[in-house]
Amino acid sequence: MSLVGKVAVVTGAAQGIGRGIALRLAREGADVALVDMNTDRLAQVRAEIMALGRRAMTLVADISVREQVFATVTQTVEQLGGVDIMVNNAGVAQVKALLDVRPDDMGRIFRINVDGTLWGIQAAAEAFKKQGRGGKIINACSIAGHDGYALLGVYSATKFAVRGLTQAAAKELAPHGITVNAYCPGVVGTDMWVEIDRRMAEETGAPIGATYRKYVEGITLGRAETPDDVAGFVAWLAGPDSDYMTGQSVLIDGGLVFR
Numbered sequence: 154m155s156l157v158g159k160v161a162v163v164t165g166a167a168q169g170i171g172r173g174i175a176l177r178l179a180r181e182g183a184d185v186a187l188v189d190m191n192t193d194r195l196a197q198v199r200a201e202i203m204a205l206g207r208r209a210m211t212l213v214a215d216i217s218v219r220e221q222v223f224a225t226v227t228q229t230v231e232q233l234g235g236v237d238i239m240v241n242n243a244g245v246a247q248v249k250a251l252l253d254v255r256p257d258d259m260g261r262i263f264r265i266n267v268d269g270t271l272w273g274i275q276a277a278a279e280a281f282k283k284q285g286r287g288g289k290i291i292n293a294c295s296i297a298g299h300d301g302y303a304l305l306g307v308y309s310a311t312k313f314a315v316r317g318l319t320q321a322a323a324k325e326l327a328p329h330g331i332t333v334n335a336y337c338p339g340v341v342g343t344d345m346w347v348e349i350d351r352r353m354a355e356e357t358g359a360p361i362g363a364t365y366r367k368y369v370e371g372i373t374l375g376r377a378e379t380p381d382d383v384a385g386f387v388a389w390l391a392g393p394d395s396d397y398m399t400g401q402s403v404l405i406d407g408g409l410v411f412r
């Protein structure tokens with residue numbers, strides 16, 4: 154257990170990849186503050202973590218609102234005694250042809266995926282600097298932050314932006330002992346992909362399930378990714394073995410994209 158005595162904040166922790174990360178960090182010994190807008194599911198994840206013998210708290214917040222993100226970190230420090238790891242995981246997808254995108258389509262997804270990630274970086278960095286013992290910031294990127302995908306163009310743009318923020322923050326925060334990295338999953342069978350598949354069907358006329366199957370067929374390891382596949386890597390990024398790594402957005406996708 155590499156994270157005993159550490160406190161982590163995980164956004165988008167009520168389900169999917171965020172839930173998987175929160176549980177894995179707790180299994181590695183961390184206490185966890187769970188941030189999301191889905192109150193009921195947050196409470197379930199909190200109960201799961203407490204059953205593992207770790208402390209857990211829930212914080213209902215919209216990560217696109219800067220003050221709310223700062224409040225989650227402040228409350229974590231007050232209630233769990235500090236903060237060592239910030240996982241900026243929450244994000245949303247959007248399926249739309251680029252030529253159909255209008256100004257209203259741009260705002261929300263950028264506010265959540267890009268602004269929300271930056272507010273998380275800022276809030277964590279402020280707390281880490283005050284504590285004076287460094288810290289780990291870990292952002293959710295995607296294969297779509299390495300390649301642009303048809304009908305996922307605006308989403309891809311947000312994830313390329315996350316890579317840029319990750320690199321710049323790594324450079325700005327290194328003098329404070331803070332590392333900043335990102336994980337880039339491939340096709341993880343969460344609610345996000347159920348919705349992507351449904352919207353792809355609407356946009357292309359493909360049957361429900363066909364887009365998901367097509368993406369999965371491209372995975373070298375021959376199966377879709379699970380939240381646990383992502384969580385193990387994030388736990389490594391959160392732990393001491395990644396201390397010499399910063400500014401990286403690492404593909405953890407079963408061999409879907411090769412770089």
Ligand SMILES: NC(=O)C1=CN([C@@H]2O[C@H](COP(=O)(O)OP(=O)(O)OC[C@H]3O[C@@H](n4cnc5c(N)ncnc54)[C@H](O)[C@@H]3O)[C@@H](O)[C@H]2O)C=CC1
Pocket residue numbers: 164165166167168169170171188189190191214215216217242243244245246265269293294295296337338339340341342343344345346
């Ligand atoms: N599912 C996949 O195949 C992949 C997902 N990702 C990224 O991983 C992250 C997690 O994805 P999934 O678990 O699949 O998604 P999901 O849709 O299953 O879960 C996302 C969670 O984030 C929360 N959330 C959304 N907007 C929020 C906001 N403004 N404030 C607070 N919480 C908010 C939702 O309530 C939900 O609990 C996202 O950043 C996504 O872009 C990256 C690559 C692949």
Ligand SMILES: CC(=O)C(C)=O
Pocket residue numbers: 246295296297302305338339340341345349
């Ligand atoms: C949801 C996501 O990032 C992809 C490209 O599958």
